[in-house]
Amino acid sequence: MKAISVEFPDEIVELFGENELEASLRKWAVLELLRAGKLSSGKAAEILGMTRWEFMELMSDYDVPMADFPEEELERQLAEKAGE
Numbered sequence: 001m002k003a004i005s006v007e008f009p010d011e012i013v014e015l016f017g018e019n020e021l022e023a024s025l026r027k028w029a030v031l032e033l034l035r036a037g038k039l040s041s042g043k044a045a046e047i048l049g050m051t052r053w054e055f056m057e058l059m060s061d062y063d064v065p066m067a068d069f070p071e072e073e074l075e076r077q078l079a080e081k082a083g084e
Contacts, residue, residue: 008021026048027048027058027062030044030047030048031044031058031062031064034059034064035064041056041059041066
């Protein structure tokens, strides 16, 4: 692991609590890498020390989609479903 230093106003640190702020920043960074397609959900869960299920709950908490389909694929699947 590599440690980095980020400065915040004392008020922010006090409101979060130092440990909670650190954990929140770690989660945010991992979720942003997932959104950008730079991490898989499995690797992201591993980095955060979570089970896949716990990570899926975290994704839901932060409104991160479980799947990222192109619009055309979603339309195709909906059309197939409607034709059943």
